[in-house]
Amino acid sequence: MSWLTNNKDVVGIGLALIGLLVTAYTVRLARSAQRRDGFMRIHEALLAPDVQEGRRLLFGIGSLDDVPAGDSREHQLINRSLAMYDTLGYYVRQHHIDRRAALDVWHHSLREVTSPARVFCDARKSARGSGSHPFPDLEWLLAEASSYRARRDCCTAATPTASPTIGSVPNKRTHD
């Protein structure tokens, strides 16, 4: 008892430090849960039927001539699907969601849309006479996905298995 009395300042500082550590840990847990929830929301949005339809239509684009007219439903669906990827890129860039979680799930799908997405964006830029990229965070995300290697069979197996990504078009999958 006398030790506590004689060292009450040290004990006080120790308790304060423990309090700080507990608070920091709690904040970290809450942030992690927020990032997980944020990822699940954008993931579900990327799986919406119209967004999947937009991705499917995207695969029909090999050159500027293949880009549907700007006022067509097809054009709007493709635009929406790319806007969703752009949103994913924005959230990852801003650290609102975890980069690894996002890329683990979507890296192959992103690689598959890279070429047609760039053609579509070029068509949009020329139609608007604007040099600015319509989806800058998508472009950043495509670059991230191009070199991403997941610690999963799709990237580590000697004979790659089918990608775990969802929403891309079967039989058009490429794997590098």
Ligand SMILES: [Zn+2]
């Ligand atoms: Zn992979």
